[in-house]
Amino acid sequence: MTTRVLVPSGVLGLGFDQAALERGVALSPDIICIDGGSTDSGPFSLGAGQSKYSRAATKSEWRSLMQARAQAGVPLVIGTAGTCGTDSTVDWMYDITVELAQELGQSLRIARLYSQQPTARVAEALKAGRIAPLPPAPEIRLDDLTNIVALAGAEQIQAALATGADIVIAGRTTDTATIAALPLSRGDAAGGVWHGAKIAECGALCSTNPTSGVIMVDFDQTGFTVEPLADGARCTPHSVSAHMLYENSDPFRLYEPGGYLDVTGARYAALDDRRVRVEGSSWVPGPYTVKLEGARIAGYQTTILAILRNTHYAQNAQAWVDRLTGFLQAEITTRMSLDPADYGLEFRLIGVNGALGPLENRTGTPVEVGVLGIVTARTQAEAAEIGKLINPFVLHYPLTDDEELPTFAFPYSPATTDRGPLYEFALNHVMALDDPMSAFRLTVTEVTP
Structure with missing residues (x-):
């Protein structure tokens, strides 16, 4: 047939x-x-x-x-x-x-x-030894998973x-x-x-x-x-x-x-x-066996986007971001009493290494560079507050101490966007x-x- x-x-x-x-x-x-x-x-x-x-x-x-x-x-x-x-x-x-x-x-x-799998069923299977990891598998923590599917x-x-x-x-x-x-x-x-x-x-x-x-x-x-x-x-x-x-x-x-x-x-x-x-x-x-997938909230995010068109800054975008990051971390510690371990602050250079980061092996001379700042914190309110704190410096921070303040471009107003919860995969296992x-x-x- x-x-x-x-x-x-x-x-x-x-x-x-x-x-x-x-x-x-x-x-x-x-x-x-x-x-x-x-x-x-x-x-x-x-x-x-x-x-x-x-x-x-x-x-x-x-x-x-x-x-x-x-x-x-x-x-x-x-x-x-x-x-x-x-x-x-x-x-x-x-x-x-x-x-x-x-x-x-x-x-x-x-x-x-x-x-969809109830947490209790997965916990019972784990206790009975009926769950095995698929490498690379994270350590199983079931208490804060938002959804589990088989x-x-x-x-x-x-x-x-x-x-x-x-x-x-x-x-x-x-x-x-x-x-x-x-x-x-x-x-x-x-x-x-x-x-x-x-x-x-x-x-x-x-x-x-x-x-x-x-x-x-x-x-x-x-x-x-x-x-x-x-x-x-x-x-x-x-x-x-x-x-x-x-x-x-x-x-x-x-x-x-x-x-x-x-x-x-x-x-x-x-x-x-x-x-x-x-x-x-x-x-x-x-x-x-059936594969299990699960996800949990890993934090909350706010983003900010600026565009560098000044040739001096576009050609030295990574050096500017490195200097800016150190300055902002000190400001966040002073003004919000937050340790860098309490939040995440990342800048991606769109047009330079936005996709691959340090793995990028192509070089060029971009006309402009998009600087995408990503703030990850424990709550949306905290992430939004950090976004507002860094806003004026992303717009005006100089590359060196002896330069006049530059002005970059924000493509929209307000410059920050609250993205809501950030999820991460939390299960890569099989259940018998x-x-x-x-x-x-x-x-x-x-x-x-």
Whole structure:
């Protein structure tokens, strides 16, 4: 039996080729699967329980996918809903779905798979020795985590599909789980399924036209075939095999709940100028563990931005920042009675080393330099107070004692911006489960216009 999986895009909210989606629906897929996010953008979404993507963009694209699902008559599945897959973002995605069901006149069975973990469950597993670190893992401190999620695998998605759901909205999942679930349940080759799911996780990123989004993957008893559906897009053995390197430290192994994929023996063959056939991958069963992700508030931030255009200062920006930093730390200690260990003060030179800092190895002569000051403190009020204290000096501080006071440019007023809480990742561990569903829960709702 062949299982045909339509993947419209690497993530909901970034767009896809509508004509390619329609072409995919016409090819009679067995399921439509899309990812809703990841940890790529940092810990904020997980810490705050918010989606990084626009609700308007999400709703617009989800409308197209709900219409495609209705036309194809197959399940529609989204994993890691709302970027981070917390309970709040699953419910956010559910609200959008219900809203669209009313607008489109669709009667639906919607399954919500929740991945968020209560602190007590994780603490109990830790005490029982069922949690192990993934290097580099921070020391576990559970008392101040704002959100903890476990990454669901194929088994949890299969349980959601078994409810007869038209739409599955899943919390945090592995990137491959939604794609792998149906073909695994239908008996397709496990090695080929997990490998094909890895290749398809980011949509057309495995093709020569990565922004087109839409691809189709056919799974069977010996492997898989992948084809991009946008005009002009092609999959090649190189573009497909290269995707094993994407977000993966080992190009031959990919760990999932219950084992790992081994592609050492994989063979890639071009069937024509668009399609690639892959066989020879294997699945190695192992203990059933799920990865845990958690985030906590690490402080509160205020930023300030100034622009140096004077040639003397632009060419000596680092020396100016070094001198300014020492002066400001002394001022903060004197005026606010704060030790440097109580707060953070960092300046990044946009146009010089803003991305890489001391690792920057390119040199040049910029016309202007943006000086981004980042204050991190224990409370927002404290960070804002430090921002106001340093404001006049960021605007006027001289490079040397014998110079007249310079005046730089603030691009907006007020020059400081309160950013709110700063989150940090606080878990990078796996938790062993005897029952794959023991750390997850399902809710099924019937929606009628």
